[in-house]
Amino acid sequence: MQRTAIAAIDLNSLRHNLAISRLYAGDSKIMCVVKANAYGHGMLRIADALRDTDGFAVACVDEALELRRHGIQQPITVFQGFHNKCELETCVTHLLWPVLHHSFQLALLEDAAPALPAGVWLKFATGMNRLGFDSSEAKTIWQRLKSLNGIGDIRLMTHMARADEGADVDVKNDFTVEQINRFEIATEGLVADRSLANSAALIAWPASRAHWVRPGIMLYGASPFIEGRGPNLDLKPVMTLGSRIIAINHRKKGEPVGYGGDWTCPRDMRIAVVAIGYGDGYPRSAPSGTPVLINGRRAALAGRVSMDLLTVALEDDLPVAIGDEAILWGQGLPVDEIARHVCTISYELLCNVSNRVHFLYHGTNPA
Numbered sequence: 001m002q003r004t005a006i007a008a009i010d011l012n013s014l015r016h017n018l019a020i021s022r023l024y025a026g027d028s029k030i031m032c033v034v035k036a037n038a039y040g041h042g043m044l045r046i047a048d049a050l051r052d053t054d055g056f057a058v059a060c061v062d063e064a065l066e067l068r069r070h071g072i073q074q075p076i077t078v079f080q081g082f083h084n085k086c087e088l089e090t091c092v093t094h095l096l097w098p099v100l101h102h103s104f105q106l107a108l109l110e111d112a113a114p115a116l117p118a119g120v121w122l123k124f125a126t127g128m129n130r131l132g133f134d135s136s137e138a139k140t141i142w143q144r145l146k147s148l149n150g151i152g153d154i155r156l157m158t159h160m161a162r163a164d165e166g167a168d169v170d171v172k173n174d175f176t177v178e179q180i181n182r183f184e185i186a187t188e189g190l191v192a193d194r195s196l197a198n199s200a201a202l203i204a205w206p207a208s209r210a211h212w213v214r215p216g217i218m219l220y221g222a223s224p225f226i227e228g229r230g231p232n233l234d235l236k237p238v239m240t241l242g243s244r245i246i247a248i249n250h251r252k253k254g255e256p257v258g259y260g261g262d263w264t265c266p267r268d269m270r271i272a273v274v275a276i277g278y279g280d281g282y283p284r285s286a287p288s289g290t291p292v293l294i295n296g297r298r299a300a301l302a303g304r305v306s307m308d309l310l311t312v313a314l315e316d317d318l319p320v321a322i323g324d325e326a327i328l329w330g331q332g333l334p335v336d337e338i339a340r341h342v343c344t345i346s347y348e349l350l351c352n353v354s355n356r357v358h359f360l361y362h363g364t365n366p367a
């Protein structure tokens with residue numbers, strides 16, 4: 001039996017968004033970021049549909065291994081690199097490109113030489129200050145790595161902390177410019193490919209594009225910019241999360257709806273019950289008033305979201321019947337808008353869609 005809650009994944013939209021990324025990337029190569037199960041969209045199906053990209057990127061070795069076992073042949077960058085000797089060996093065997101961000105990884109490489117990865121990224125902290133060697137150490141680390149017998153191509157990267165604040169806002173965000181400069185100065189004279197840009201930087205900061213760009217969220221059709229503080233993008237939503245209305249009930253003015261009874265009917269009205277809840281990944285923190293799309297029109301969430309169900313207030317003139325579809329986000333209702341209501345970002349909503357939801361893929365894969 002087909003489950004009621006459905007995440008419809010439009011692979012044509014995905015490929016459209018890749019084409020948009022390409023327009024911004026110009027001559028830069030693209031590694032499509034498919035970590036966290038491709039932001040909740042299903043990593044292998046997404047990777048298949050993106051097969052004509054220059055490379056992929058994931059967070060950890062396990063994710064990379066899953067891609068290789070599926071037959072993905074392109075370079076795969078592993079953002080966290082290897083955590084131990086065993087993962088280093090996996091990187092070597094499966095031709096992964098681990099990110100080196102800490103001296104414990106250099107020590108592991110020195111022990112393992114000359115059986116070393118065919119490619120590595122050397123990551124420097126320039127302002128994000130989460131993972132990465134200190135920029136001031138760039139030349140020393142480079143030398144230490146270069147002297148290793150058996151090391152493959154070395155590439156250089158950093159990560160932007162505030163590119164999502166956008167370039168065309170009134171208060172110009174100088175932080176990103178500073179990061180780009182710091183990276184340039186630290187790595188000056190080192191002959192290697194470079195990568196700096198996530199989606200936001202790729203779009204808003206042309207100076208960050210370099211040899212490789214790393215778009216993630218934009219591939220899935222959501223905006224990388226906070227509060228719409230970026231250019232209007234021609235991106236298409238890839239995931240449309242929907243479910244069915246399984247009951248419509250008439251309630252009287254003043255009657256409470258849902259756990260806690262903290263929402264009450266402002267007048268006599270119909271309440272639709274939709275078969276989706278936080279057990280499916282719809283956020284429990286969504287407040288009453290969060291939009292839900294029913295038959296092409298916006299209605300408002302009413303009362304608390306529960307595990308399997310949520311309730312929606314229906315305007316009297318909205319034609320609706322049991323069995324109709326309700327869309328929680330996606331086509332016609334941007335996930336960014338829901339994220340704003342929930343005080344989070346689209347990334348978190350998309351990643352949280354649970355495997356109780358039935359995933360349906362449509363659209364074509366590359367030949």
Ligand SMILES: *Cc1c(COP(=O)(O)O)cnc(C)c1O
Nearest residue numbers: 033079159198199214215216217
């Ligand atoms: C997740 C990630 C990206 C992609 O970021 P988006 O904002 O989704 O484009 C790029 N680089 C690194 C290091 C990341 O961890």
